[in-house]
Amino acid sequence: MSEIDAYNPRVHWFAVLTAIATLGLIGVGGVVTSQGVGMAVPDWPNTYGYNMFFFPFSQWVGGILWEHSHRLFASGVGLLTLILSIWLFGRRGRLFLRYFFSPLCGIGALVAYTMEEPRMQDALFLGSLFVISLIVSFIWPRCERSRPLLRWMGVIALLGVIAQGVLGGLRVTLFADQIGIFHAALAQLFLIFMCSIALITSKWWNRLRVKGYEALKSRFIGCGLVFLTVMTFGQLVLGASMRHQHAGLAVAEFPLVAYGKVWPATDEASLAKLNQGRIDHRDFNPITKNHVTLHMAHRLMAMTLFILAAVFVSLSIRSLPRGHALGSGLIVWFSAICLQALLGAATVWSNKAADIATLHVVFGAVTLALGTLLSIIAVRLAHPVSSRASVSAEPFVDLASVSKRSTPGMA
Amino acid sequence: MNKVYSRVLAGVLLSGLSISTFGGDITGKITLKGTQPKEKKLPLDVLCSKARAATGATGIATTRFYVTDENGGLGEVFVSLKSVPGDYEVPATPAVMDQVGCEYTPYILGVQVGQKIVVKNSDNVLHNVHPTPRVKGNPESNRAQLPKGKDLDFVYNNAEKFLRFKCDVHPWMFAYVNVVDHPYFAVSATDGTYTIKNVPAGDYEIQAIHRKAHAPKYVGLTQKITVGADGATADFVVDITK
Numbered sequence: 001m002s003e004i005d006a007y008n009p010r011v012h013w014f015a016v017l018t019a020i021a022t023l024g025l026i027g028v029g030g031v032v033t034s035q036g037v038g039m040a041v042p043d044w045p046n047t048y049g050y051n052m053f054f055f056p057f058s059q060w061v062g063g064i065l066w067e068h069s070h071r072l073f074a075s076g077v078g079l080l081t082l083i084l085s086i087w088l089f090g091r092r093g094r095l096f097l098r099y100f101f102s103p104l105c106g107i108g109a110l111v112a113y114t115m116e117e118p119r120m121q122d123a124l125f126l127g128s129l130f131v132i133s134l135i136v137s138f139i140w141p142r143c144e145r146s147r148p149l150l151r152w153m154g155v156i157a158l159l160g161v162i163a164q165g166v167l168g169g170l171r172v173t174l175f176a177d178q179i180g181i182f183h184a185a186l187a188q189l190f191l192i193f194m195c196s197i198a199l200i201t202s203k204w205w206n207r208l209r210v211k212g213y214e215a216l217k218s219r220f221i222g223c224g225l226v227f228l229t230v231m232t233f234g235q236l237v238l239g240a241s242m243r244h245q246h247a248g249l250a251v252a253e254f255p256l257v258a259y260g261k262v263w264p265a266t267d268e269a270s271l272a273k274l275n276q277g278r279i280d281h282r283d284f285n286p287i288t289k290n291h292v293t294l295h296m297a298h299r300l301m302a303m304t305l306f307i308l309a310a311v312f313v314s315l316s317i318r319s320l321p322r323g324h325a326l327g328s329g330l331i332v333w334f335s336a337i338c339l340q341a342l343l344g345a346a347t348v349w350s351n352k353a354a355d356i357a358t359l360h361v362v363f364g365a366v367t368l369a370l371g372t373l374l375s376i377i378a379v380r381l382a383h384p385v386s387s388r389a390s391v392s393a394e395p396f397v398d399l400a401s402v403s404k405r406s407t408p409g410m411a
Numbered sequence: 412m413n414k415v416y417s418r419v420l421a422g423v424l425l426s427g428l429s430i431s432t433f434g435g436d437i438t439g440k441i442t443l444k445g446t447q448p449k450e451k452k453l454p455l456d457v458l459c460s461k462a463r464a465a466t467g468a469t470g471i472a473t474t475r476f477y478v479t480d481e482n483g484g485l486g487e488v489f490v491s492l493k494s495v496p497g498d499y500e501v502p503a504t505p506a507v508m509d510q511v512g513c514e515y516t517p518y519i520l521g522v523q524v525g526q527k528i529v530v531k532n533s534d535n536v537l538h539n540v541h542p543t544p545r546v547k548g549n550p551e552s553n554r555a556q557l558p559k560g561k562d563l564d565f566v567y568n569n570a571e572k573f574l575r576f577k578c579d580v581h582p583w584m585f586a587y588v589n590v591v592d593h594p595y596f597a598v599s600a601t602d603g604t605y606t607i608k609n610v611p612a613g614d615y616e617i618q619a620i621h622r623k624a625h626a627p628k629y630v631g632l633t634q635k636i637t638v639g640a641d642g643a644t645a646d647f648v649v650d651i652t653k
Contacts, residue, residue: 035582036579036582037579037580037582038579039539039541039553039579040539040579040580041539042539042541042553042554042555043555048537048555049555059537061456061458061536061537061580062456062458062459062580062581062582063579063580063581063582064537064580067579172553175543175551175553268628269653271627272624272625272626272627273651273653275623275626275627276448276623276624276626276651277448278623279448279449279450279451279474279476280451280474281451281452281453281454281474281582281583282582282583283474283476283575283577283583283585285627286626286627287627288627
C-alpha cells in the first residue's frame with residue numbers, strides 16, 4: 001500500500017475541526033471590526049502587560065472582551081494548525097516535538113526566567129509547553145505520514161497561521177488600518193487552505209479518484225468555478241477594505257440610493273449632508289468620496305457575481321448527469337451566495353448592526369470556502385485519471401483501522 | 412532739543428503700537444438652522460453605568476453630536492482666527508481632558524501647537540486612550556489607563572483640526588482636540604456663545620467649524636472681521652437644511 005493513498009480519519013476530522021475553528025475565528029474577528037474595538041488592547045503579544053493566557057478574567061470588559069477573545073481564539077487555531085501540520089508527518093512528528101519544539105520552548109522559558117527583569121508568566125507558559133510537548137512526543141500517534149502535497153500544505157498552513165498572527169499584532173502596534181485589510185484577506189485564504197486540507201485528507205477524496213464520479217466532459221465547470229471563486233475572493237477583499245475604513249454605511253440605502261437615484265452623489269454638498277446625519281455611537285470617520293466609490297464597487301461586484309453565478313449554475317447543472325454530486329454542491333454554493341447577498345442588504349437596512357454585519361462576513365467566508373472546494377473537485381474531475389494515477393490507484397484503506405489492528409491504542 | 416524730540420517720537424510710536432497691539436475680545440453666538448438628527452443612546456455596560464451613576468448624572472446617556480439649547484444656540488463649535496502670523500509662546504498650563512462616567516469631558520477642546528494635553532481618568536474603570544491624528548508628524552499612540560490611574564500626557568507639534576481621542580474599550584467614548592498655532596480660539600458653550608480673549612487689533616478672518624455639520628473637510632463658516640479697542644462680534648448660523 002502506498003502511503004500516498006492512506007486515509008486517516010483522525011487526521012481528516014482534525015483538519016475539519018481546524019477549518020471550523022478558523023471559520024469561528026473569522027466570526028470573532030468580524031465582531032471585533034463591527035464593534036470597532038480592534039485597538040481595545042493596546043499591546044501585543046501581551047495583553048495590558050500580562051502574558052495573554054494570564055490576563056485576569058475580571059478585566060475582560062467592553063471591547064477588551066472581544067479583542068482578547070479574538071487573540072485567544074487565534075492562539076487556539078494556531079495550536080490546532082501546529083498539531084495538524086505535525087500530524088501530517090505521521091510518526092516522525094514525535095522527533096520534531098522531542099528534539100525541536102520542546103527544547104525550543106525550554107530555552108524560551110529559561111531566557112524569560114533569567115532576564116534582568118524575569119518574565120515569570122512567559123517562563124511559566126513556555127515551561128508548561130516544554131513539559132507538555134515532551135510528554136506528547138512519547139504518546140504521539142505512530143501513523144504513516146501523509147502524501148508530500150499534504151505535508152507541504154501543512155507546513156504552509158503553519159507558516160500562514162504564524163504570519164496571520166504577526167499581521168494581527170502589527171496592525172495593533174503599528175496603528176495601520178491597511179494591515180487590518182491584509183489580515184482579513186489572509187484569514188480568508190487560510191480558511192480555504194484548511195478546507196482544502198480537510199477535503200484532500202477525506203475518504204471521499206480518495207473515492208473520487210479511485211472509484212470516480214463521472215468525469216466532466218468539458219472544462220467549463222472547473223474554469224467557471226475557479227473564475228467565480230477568485231471573483232468571490234476579490235469581493236471579500238473589497239468588503240474588508242470597506243469594513244476597515246468603516247464605509248459600510250457610506251451609502252445608507254438599498255437597493256436604490258438617496259432620492260431614488262441609482263448612483264449616489266459625491267459632490268461636497270451631498271457628502272456634507274450625508275455626514276451631518278451620520279449619527280452612530282461609534283462615530284466612525286466622516287464619509288468621503290472614496291468611501292462611497294468603494295461601497296458602490298462592493299455592491300456592483302456583488303450584483304455581477306450574483307448574476308454570473310446564477311447563469312453559471314444553471315448552465316452547469318444542465319450539463320451534468322442527473323444526480324451528479326457536483327450538481328448538489330453547486331446548488332448549495334449558489335444558495336450561500338443568495339443568503340450572502342441578502343445579508344449584505346440586511347447589513348445596510350439594519351444600520352450595520354454588529355451581529356448582522358458579522359454574519360455577512362462569516363457567510364462570505366463560507367461562500368468562498370464552498371467555491372474553493374467545488375473548484376478543486378471540478379478541476380480534478382475535469383482531468384481524466386492519468387496513467388500514473390491509474391497505476392497508483394488502489395482502493396482506499398482506512399489507515400486508522402490498520403493501525404488499530406497492528407498497534408492497539410496508536411492511531 | 413534732540414532729547415525732547417526723541418521722547419515725543421517714542422511716545423507717538425508707543426501709543427501707535429498700543430492701538431495696533433491691544434485690541435479686545437471677539438464674542439458671538441453660533442445658531443443651528445434646521446432640525447438636528449436624533450442622538451443615539453450609548454450602549455453603556457454595567458461598569459460604565461455604575462461609573463455614570465457615581466457622577467450623579469441622570470437620564471439616558473446619548474451621543475453629543477449636536478449640543479443645542481432651547482433658543483437654537485449650538486454648542487461644541489470650534490471658533491478660531493485663520494492665518495494669524497507670528498510666533499506665540501506655548502502656554503505652560505496644560506489643557507485637561509477627563510474621563511467621567513465613561514465619557515470624555517470636554518468633548519471638544521482647543522490647544523496650541525506644543526501645548527501639553529493631560530488626560531485624566533476619574534472613573535473606576537479601565538480605559539485606553541487612543542488619539543488618531545491624520546496630520547503627518549502628529550504621532551498616533553494607544554495607552555492603557557488604569558481605573559483612577561495616573562494622568563497621561565500628549566503633545567502635538569502640528570496644527571490639526573478635530574484630532575480624535577477615543578477609547579476602544581468603550582467604543583462610544585470620543586473627544587476631539589483642535590491643535591492651532593496661535594492662542595486665538597474658543598469652543599462655543601451650550602447656548603452657542605463664545606469669547607476669544609485679548610485679540611490684537613486688526614483685520615482677521617474668523618472661522619467656525621462644527622465637527623459633524625462640517626465634516627469631512629472642516630472648512631466650516633468664515634467671516635472677515637475688524638477687531639478694534641472694543642473687540643468685535645461675529646455670529647454664525649450653521650445651516651443643516653441644505
